[in-house]
Amino acid sequence: MTKVFIIGAHRTGTKTLAGFFDECFESTKGIHQYDTLRFVNVFSNMHISKKLPQSFFHLFLRKFWLNKIDRETIQYYVESNGFNYIAANYAKTYYPNVKIIHAIRDPRGFITSYYNWVGGKTSSSFAKKIIPYWNISGSELGHFSKEEWANMDTFQRFAYYWNFKNEMIEELYADDTDNYFILKFENLINQKKRPILLQNMLSYIGLHYNDNLLTYFDKKQNQSKQKILGKWQTWTPEQCKQVHDICHVLMKKYNYGNEPEWLEKLEHVR
Numbered sequence: 001m002t003k004v005f006i007i008g009a010h011r012t013g014t015k016t017l018a019g020f021f022d023e024c025f026e027s028t029k030g031i032h033q034y035d036t037l038r039f040v041n042v043f044s045n046m047h048i049s050k051k052l053p054q055s056f057f058h059l060f061l062r063k064f065w066l067n068k069i070d071r072e073t074i075q076y077y078v079e080s081n082g083f084n085y086i087a088a089n090y091a092k093t094y095y096p097n098v099k100i101i102h103a104i105r106d107p108r109g110f111i112t113s114y115y116n117w118v119g120g121k122t123s124s125s126f127a128k129k130i131i132p133y134w135n136i137s138g139s140e141l142g143h144f145s146k147e148e149w150a151n152m153d154t155f156q157r158f159a160y161y162w163n164f165k166n167e168m169i170e171e172l173y174a175d176d177t178d179n180y181f182i183l184k185f186e187n188l189i190n191q192k193k194r195p196i197l198l199q200n201m202l203s204y205i206g207l208h209y210n211d212n213l214l215t216y217f218d219k220k221q222n223q224s225k226q227k228i229l230g231k232w233q234t235w236t237p238e239q240c241k242q243v244h245d246i247c248h249v250l251m252k253k254y255n256y257g258n259e260p261e262w263l264e265k266l267e268h269v270r
Contacts, residue, residue: 001073001074001075001076001077002076002099002206003069003079003095003098003099004021004076004077004098004100004101004205005079005084005088005091005098005099006078006079006101006103007081007085007088007100007101007102007169008082008102008103008104008105008166008169009110009114009161009162009165009166010082010110011105011110011113011114012082012103012104012110012185013103013188014082015032015033015081017030017080017183017188018030018031018032018078018080018081019032019216021080024213025207027075028074028076029072029074029076029077029078031077031078031080032080033081036064036068037065037083037084038083039060040065042132042134043061044083044085044086044087045086046133047086048086048141048168049136049140049141051133051140057090058090061087062094065087066091066094076206078205080101080103082165085165085168085169085172086172088172092176097179099179099181099204100173100176100179100180100181101181101182101183101201101204102166102169102170102173102174102180102181102182102183104166104183104184104254105184106185106186106251106256107159107243107250107251107256108231108232108235108243108256108257109232110162111155111159111229112230112232114158114161115154115155115228115229135157136161138152138160138164141164143164155229155239159243159246159247162247163246163247167250181204183197184197184254188217189217191214191218194214194217195214198213237266237269238269240265240266240269241265241266244257
């Protein structure tokens with residue numbers, strides 16, 4: 001069985017991709033989330049914060065996550081979500097030739113989408129605010145002092161989550177060039193760039209491409225219900241600078257943030 005883990009920050013099309021693989025291919029099962037993965041998320045964040053020993057973390061993954069996957073008999077198993085970004089690395093030691101797909105999105109689009117998603121969904125808002133280690137703490141990882149982290153608002157913390165997760169994923173998986181594939185969300189929803197992206201992704205996994213697959217992504221799915229935060233064009237120069245300060249290295253690497261309007265906003269606060 002070929003095992004594929006699509007990982008990244010939240011709001012990068014992972015639910016849509018799970019549905020795509022589940023609905024469009026025979027002998028393929030695409031899964032977005034199930035209850036165990038919420039514990040995988042929390043325990044992963046506890047582990048990298050040094051609040052959970054590696055031995056216990058790996059024991060949990062074997063008994064409650066990998067054992068579930070072991071019961072699958074399908075030819076291609078695709079798990080696609082923002083929770084497995086640490087756990088998939090352990091799966092690579094447990095299974096041979098695990099395929100990693102790193103789903104990335106412009107941090108400005110991620111922040112807007114995630115902000116509106118959390119604000120418009122009671123369960124997401126509750127999890128973010130109440131459940132310990134639902135998200136990672138920049139102060140516990142030593143990236144900010146406790147005072148700096150406490151003074152950061154949700155907007156800035158979301159920028160940090162985007163940057164941290166994508167940095168971590170690259171660090172853990174990118175060196176294995178045979179089993180690492182970058183998928184840009186913007187290319188997935190762009191009708192002109194979508195064909196070559198799908199061809200390359202399916203070739204990487206070992207699935208066959210045909211043009212009939214393209215239309216699956218034309219319909220918007222899993223949209224945010226609230227419009228609390230607008231697109232970056234509506235942001236203040238100060239907000240733009242906050243995102244730039246946290247994310248600019250990866251933004252440059254992924255070719256985000258080159259628009260004249262964006263650069264002009266940054267100039268206003270330099």
